[in-house]
Structure formats: structure tokens, C-alpha cells
Amino acid sequence: MIGNDIISLAEVLPHQQALRPGFCDKVCLPEELQPLTTYFSREICIWALWAAKESAYKVYRQAGGPALFAPKKNTFLLHSIHNSQLKGITTTPNGRYHSRILLQTEYIMAESWSANLDQYQIAHKVMAIPNKPYALQSASLKEKVMDWVAQNLGMHAESLSISKSSIGMPYLKLGNKRLDLSLSLSHHGHFGLCSIWVKKNSPFLG
Amino acid sequence: MEVQEITEKLKGLIETYVEDKAAFANINAETHLIEDLKINSAHLVDIILDAEEVFDIEIDDESAEKMLTVQAAVDVVAQKLAE
Numbered sequence: 001m002i003g004n005d006i007i008s009l010a011e012v013l014p015h016q017q018a019l020r021p022g023f024c025d026k027v028c029l030p031e032e033l034q035p036l037t038t039y040f041s042r043e044i045c046i047w048a049l050w051a052a053k054e055s056a057y058k059v060y061r062q063a064g065g066p067a068l069f070a071p072k073k074n075t076f077l078l079h080s081i082h083n084s085q086l087k088g089i090t091t092t093p094n095g096r097y098h099s100r101i102l103l104q105t106e107y108i109m110a111e112s113w114s115a116n117l118d119q120y121q122i123a124h125k126v127m128a129i130p131n132k133p134y135a136l137q138s139a140s141l142k143e144k145v146m147d148w149v150a151q152n153l154g155m156h157a158e159s160l161s162i163s164k165s166s167i168g169m170p171y172l173k174l175g176n177k178r179l180d181l182s183l184s185l186s187h188h189g190h191f192g193l194c195s196i197w198v199k200k201n202s203p204f205l206g
Numbered sequence: 207m208e209v210q211e212i213t214e215k216l217k218g219l220i221e222t223y224v225e226d227k228a229a230f231a232n233i234n235a236e237t238h239l240i241e242d243l244k245i246n247s248a249h250l251v252d253i254i255l256d257a258e259e260v261f262d263i264e265i266d267d268e269s270a271e272k273m274l275t276v277q278a279a280v281d282v283v284a285q286k287l288a289e
Binding site (some may be wrong): 002007020021022023026027054067068069070071072074132133134135141166188 | 225226240241243246247248250252254255258267270271273274
């Protein structure tokens with residue numbers, strides 16, 4: 001299982017949303033934030049944690065967790081930093097998930113997954129999408145995802161479709177058949193993110 | 207404060223963060239703030255902070271967890287006002 005999240009910094013930094021009094025207290029614990037602020041600004045750290053929490057929350061939901069809005073119940077523990085990539089574990093009410101956060105100049109993205117990567121691989125792609133309106137963002141991202149997947153699996157994009165499960169999680173279909181891969185989609189501002197989780201013997205090359 | 211007044215004030219707060227105006231036009235008690243109104247989940251924090259300011263209340267984490275629908279948000283605010 002995989003979950004992801006992407007944050008467009010152009011959408012959040014001008015308004016200093018994360019620096020609003022009370023925002024940080026609603027989102028993260030001091031012990032989550034403190035290790036990161038050694039390396040990055042407080043504002044960036046809050047958004048990095050937010051992205052990790054959102055990505056882990058999607059895995060939590062796929063693992064059967066009920067819907068809830070509780071950012072501080074998904075706690076990120078930093079294990080390592082290498083360049084702009086942070087790795088760690090996000091603990092949710094129903095499990096602990098591997099998480100990685102990538103800090104870029106224009107966006108922050110995060111992925112969380114449910115098992116070690118010995119038998120699986122993760123492929124992701126950041127895609128440019130229209131900034132507005134929401135419906136167009138979503139449709140544009142899905143179209144680009146299907147093109148990307150089709151290209152990698154050697155099939156026609158027209159034969160693919162993206163549906164949503166009963167809990168709102170996206171999945172790919174080839175005709176009427178659900179593809180055996182886990183998919184997570186996010187979009188924010190001009191950025192869309194698709195993360196694919198497949199077994200290592202899958203033809204998906206990413 | 208009457209429930210109707212709480213509801214109208216909360217709707218005003220929520221509308222600030224709704225990009226899909228057509229979805230907001232159909233808002234009702236059961237409307238889910240994220241799934242139906244497509245509000246960015248980070249803005250849910252803003253809605254909670256706005257509600258604390260507008261109603262002069264404090265919304266603890268346990269109460270905030272429930273604020274996923276319009277009715278749930280109204281119920282939390284009403285409860286906090288009554289405390």
C-alpha cells in the first residue's frame with residue numbers, strides 16, 4: 001500500500017499559512033518538529049511533516065482505518081536526512097509506515113508505504129497540471145497518469161481508467177480488470193503527483 | 207447562540223476555503239468538508255482556527271477530529287459554547 005502528498009510552495013508560502021498562530025500546535029508535536037528545524041526553516045519543516053502525515057494517513061485508510069482528522073495522531077520520526085530527502089517512520093493509529101519526504105524549491109512531496117522495499121518498488125512522477133479549477137486539476141492529473149502508466153506497461157492509455165474505492169482511494173483498471181498495483185494521487189497548485197507501488201517483478205518500470 | 211446562527215457563521219468560514227462554488231451552493235448538514243467541498247485538508251486547520259477566533263472558543267484535538275461534516279462542526283462549536 002502506498003500514499004502520497006504534494007504541496008506547492010507557491011500556494012502556501014506567500015500566505016505564511018503554517019506560521020499562523022495555532023497552526024503548528026494543531027498539526028505536529030514539538031518532538032516531531034525539533035529534529036527537522038536543525039536543518040530547515042520552521043515553515044518548511046511544518047509542511048514537510050504535513051506531507052508525511054497526509055501520505056501516511058492514506059496508507060492508514062487503505063489498511064482499514066476509519067476516516068478522521070487528527071494530524072497529531074500520525075507522528076513522523078526522522079531517521080535520516082540526505083541532501084533534500086528525509087526518511088523516517090510515520091506512526092498512525094493502525095500501524096507504522098515508512099515515509100520519505102523530498103524537499104524541492106517549488107514543492108514538497110512525501111510518500112509512505114506499508115512494507116519494506118525488498119519485494120516491492122515505488123515509482124513516482126511529478127506532473128505539471130492547471131492551477132484551477134479543482135475539477136480540471138483532477139482530470140488533468142488522471143489523464144497524465146494514464147499516459148504514464150500506459151507508456152510503462154506498453155498499452156494504450158485509452159484502455160485504462162482510474163476509479164475510486166469505497167473509501168475514496170484511486171485504482172487503475174484495464175478495461176474492467178483492476179490492475180495489480182497500488183496507486184496514490186495528489187495535486188496542489190500546479191503540481192500533480194502519482195506514486196505507484198508494485199512488486200519487483202512487475203513490468204512497470206517507472 | 208442559536209444553532210442556526212452557528213451554522214450560518216460556520217458556513218461563512220467554510221466558504222472562504224471552497225474553490226468549487228457549485229459544490230458550496232449545495233451545502234447541507236451532511237456535506238463532508240473534504241470529500242464534497244474538496245477543501246484542502248490543511249485548510250481544515252484554518253477552519254478550526256477561524257472557528258476558535260470567531261466563536262471565542264477553544265477546540266481541543268479530540269473535538270477537532272470530529273469536524274469533518276458541516277453538522278459535526280456545528281455540534282462541536284455548540285458544545286464548546288455551552289461549556
